[in-house]
Amino acid sequence: MANLAEKPAAEIPFDVERLDRLLDDMGIDVLLATSKHNVQYLLGGHRPIFFEYMDATGLGRYMPVLVYPKGDAGKAAYIGHRLENFQTPFETFWTPEVQMASAYSSDAMQKAIAYLDKAGIKPKRIAVEKAFLPVDAGSVLEQTLPDTECIDAQFVLERLRALKRPYELAMLRDASELVVDAMMATIAKQTPGATTREITETLKKEEVNRGLDFDYCLITAGRSLNRAPSTQTWDEGNILCLDSGGNFHGYIGDVARMAIHGEPDAELSDMLAEIEDIQRAAMKPVRAGAIGREIYVAGEAQMYKSKNHNHMQFLAHGMGLTSHEAPRLTGKGPVPYDGYDEDRPLEAGMVVSVETTLQHPERGFIKLEDT
DSSP, rough: OOOOGSTTTOOOOOOOOHHHHHHHTTTOOEEOOSSHHHHHHHSSSOOOOOSSSSSSSSSSOOOEEEEETTTTTOOOEEEEEEEGGTTTTTTOOOOOOOOEEOOHHHHHHHHHHHHHHTOOOOSSSSEGGGGGGOOOHHHHHHHHTTTTTEEEEEEHHHHHSSSHHHHHHHHHHHHHHHHHHHHHHHHHHOTEEHHOOOOOOHHHHHHHHHTTTTEEEEEETTOOOOOOOOSSSSTTTOEEEEEEEEEETTEEEEEEEEESSSSHHHHHHHHHHHHHHHHHHHHHHOSTTTTTTOOOHHHHHHHHTSSGGGGGEEEOOOOOEEEEEOOOOOSSSSSSSOOOOSSOOTTTTTEEEEEEEEEETTTTEEEEHHH
């Protein structure tokens, strides 16, 4: 298991030069990170105990703010909620300024802007997380700094997180292995007739018992292609697909496994073997220096050899603190984003999830996924 103590306390936990370079390339003076996952990353693992599973509170919502002036980490600040004061005796924050005094998103932004003024920072261009910036906080920023241009920080933060550090790789490995272990335990406990909702509840307990936060389970049984937990039963001779995400200290394990009550016939065995072959073919090019598109070229070439390819879907995407993060290997997948890494070399520390799905009209939903 990864040891959280492996991270050096009070040191800046990310590549400062890389962040400054990314900010400089886009002409950004100040970064304001406001999503829980990016704040966790920039603070080296901090997660608010009261808001780990929710954001809504009272008249508004929780929103942390990490203030990072380009090229001047000595003036960085963290604006947290007042309840995070309870964590300060047990955690060391690298930011010189720490304020645990906000209540809602709007006053958190007010405090962040007040800090910029106090520190003598007058940005012309600020990067904000537009997908994670509530309207009330955005309005405060716009009204208080009307002459400052706000651009989206998503690209900068994603490229910063794309190269995982050793402890992050350990977290992702642990998360994946724990989800698989929970799946195996769940399958072993089932008898014919259990509903997919009951199976999902069992998986949730198994993941939690292994130290994971349960995120989701996409589940199918028999010939059904519907992946929502329901009253449908997993019966003798039927296949089962579990596709689940488990969160380990913020890092996501996302894997898919198959099971059957009884013994699979030759056709089912052949279908699963084909999917395994596609998975292996796609994983083979994964190395530093390989061009991103090579993963898709290899996986799809193997997929089109199957007589079932018209019912198949191949997908490869980045994994980390969020699912479907960088590297972005295609702009043609079912999850819409640009293929930024399609024609660029993969870098050491990037993490890729590879998944192949067969939605067979007669035999049901068959899938494998690994990271």
